[in-house]
Amino acid sequence: MVGREAYFNLWRVLSEDKSMVFLSGPRQAGKTTLARQIAATFSNSVYANWDILEDRRRIIEDPAFFTGLRRRDDSRPLVILDEIHKYRDWKNYLKGIYDRYGDEYRFLVTGSGRLDIYRKGGDSLAGRYLQFHLWPFTLAELAGTNRAFADFLRDPLAIKPADDEKRRAIWERMETQSGFPEPHLKNGAAAWRRWSATYARQLVREDIRDISGVRGIAEMETLFALLPSRIGSPLSIPSLTEDLNVSYHTVQNWVSLFERFFLVFSVPTWTERISRAIRKERKIYLFDPPRIPEAGARFENMVALEIHRAVNVWNDLGLGGFSLHFLKNKEQQEVDFLIANDRVPIPLVEAKLSDEKPSKALLAMQRRLRIPAVQLVREGVGFRRLDNEGRPLLVAPAFHWLAGLPFG
Numbered sequence: 225m226v227g228r229e230a231y232f233n234l235w236r237v238l239s240e241d242k243s244m245v246f247l248s249g250p251r252q253a254g255k256t257t258l259a260r261q262i263a264a265t266f267s268n269s270v271y272a273n274w275d276i277l278e279d280r281r282r283i284i285e286d287p288a289f290f291t292g293l294r295r296r297d298d299s300r301p302l303v304i305l306d307e308i309h310k311y312r313d314w315k316n317y318l319k320g321i322y323d324r325y326g327d328e329y330r331f332l333v334t335g336s337g338r339l340d341i342y343r344k345g346g347d348s349l350a351g352r353y354l355q356f357h358l359w360p361f362t363l364a365e366l367a368g369t370n371r372a373f374a375d376f377l378r379d380p381l382a383i384k385p386a387d388d389e390k391r392r393a394i395w396e397r398m399e400t401q402s403g404f405p406e407p408h409l410k411n412g413a414a415a416w417r418r419w420s421a422t423y424a425r426q427l428v429r430e431d432i433r434d435i436s437g438v439r440g441i442a443e444m445e446t447l448f449a450l451l452p453s454r455i456g457s458p459l460s461i462p463s464l465t466e467d468l469n470v471s472y473h474t475v476q477n478w479v480s481l482f483e484r485f486f487l488v489f490s491v492p493t494w495t496e497r498i499s500r501a502i503r504k505e506r507k508i509y510l511f512d513p514p515r516i517p518e519a520g521a522r523f524e525n526m527v528a529l530e531i532h533r534a535v536n537v538w539n540d541l542g543l544g545g546f547s548l549h550f551l552k553n554k555e556q557q558e559v560d561f562l563i564a565n566d567r568v569p570i571p572l573v574e575a576k577l578s579d580e581k582p583s584k585a586l587l588a589m590q591r592r593l594r595i596p597a598v599q600l601v602r603e604g605v606g607f608r609r610l611d612n613e614g615r616p617l618l619v620a621p622a623f624h625w626l627a628g629l630p631f632g
Contacts, residue, residue: 249358250486251336268301356540360403456521458505494549534629572597
């Protein structure tokens with residue numbers, strides 16, 4: 225089993241500041257495994273899962289059930305509360321135990337939904353917790369070629385020497401088996417197909433339905449089945465509305481639910497310092513890229529997922545206010561990605577299957593923004609360093625550059 229040391233270290237940093245830490249992320253990304261890894265470092269720990277009937281009864285009948293823990297020593301215990309956000313009064317419950325026991329216990333709260341978005345009543349938990357996310361495996365984690373964060377900011381186009389064959393093999397495996405631990409660690413694409421066939425259906429029919437109370441589950445499943453063919457282009461809600469014969473608001477709400485439960489993530493347009501930029505558009509990407517049939521769109525999605533993970537980890541660590549965007553103007557010039565920090569652009573990133581010649585749009589946008597740029601290709605050996613009116617431009621295989629995205 226692959227360890228999740230980078231995320232364990234992230235938890236350790238956050239838990240030094242707050243005794244309550246939230247851990248969220250896609251279902252089956254390995255949150256329970258990570259929680260057990262963390263618990264193994266404590267002499268005293270207790271685990272409760274809201275989805276387990278006996279644990280649910282314990283929490284309701286005795287909110288401070290963890291105080292009855294049989295301890296091995298006098299060290300501070302860890303209390304793990306899994307899927308507690310499914311409890312109707314979860315925010316008041318966490319507020320109460322934090323205020324009463326925060327100095328005596330540490331709390332790790334995990335969930336497969338975004339714990340920061342549930343706003344249905346209850347007192348605010350503001351100031352009582354820190355949060356981080358666990359993502360499916362990404363290239364930088366598996367390849368072990370993580371760069372120092374300060375080095376990345378100083379030179380985002382640097383390539384860290386490493387075993388190219390190892391990085392290429394990991395990248396190709398992720399293209400057919402995704403980064404979710406269960407299918408990725410098994411042998412062959414058939415394992416992914418078996419896993420993927422039930423994953424989204426269970427998530428929609430169980431987690432989303434149970435918490436949101438949404439109707440039209442069959443139509444929602446159809447919407448998710450349509451999304452792989454929309455990857456790589458700005459999302460058109462009107463087009464999906466027509467295909468499904470439901471209202472604009474309904475489709476918009478369902479896509480939002482997909483985001484909240486980590487089936488998809490969205491990338492908005494960048495509008496600052498780009499004349500005639502198109503506003504309000506966004507692209508949607510999947511956490512399970514092998515579902516995408518078209519090779520170019522699948523490759524773009526894989527690049528998006530790697531950068532999305534990096535940006536979120538940096539934000540979780542408090543390293544800045546990072547965001548991911550794409551660029552498009554009214555002349556239809558488009559660049560796939562832009563990483564920004566506190567609204568200041570850092571590098572441009574373009575994803576191409578095999579074209580090693582920099583795209584005209586990438587060159588034009590780089591000249592306007594005056595920042596480094598990289599064009600990532602799926603096929604190719606080695607990399608090239610170019611100059612675009614005094615600004616550096618890198619053309620490289622994706623596994624070269626993405627493997628070095630820092631974990632913080």
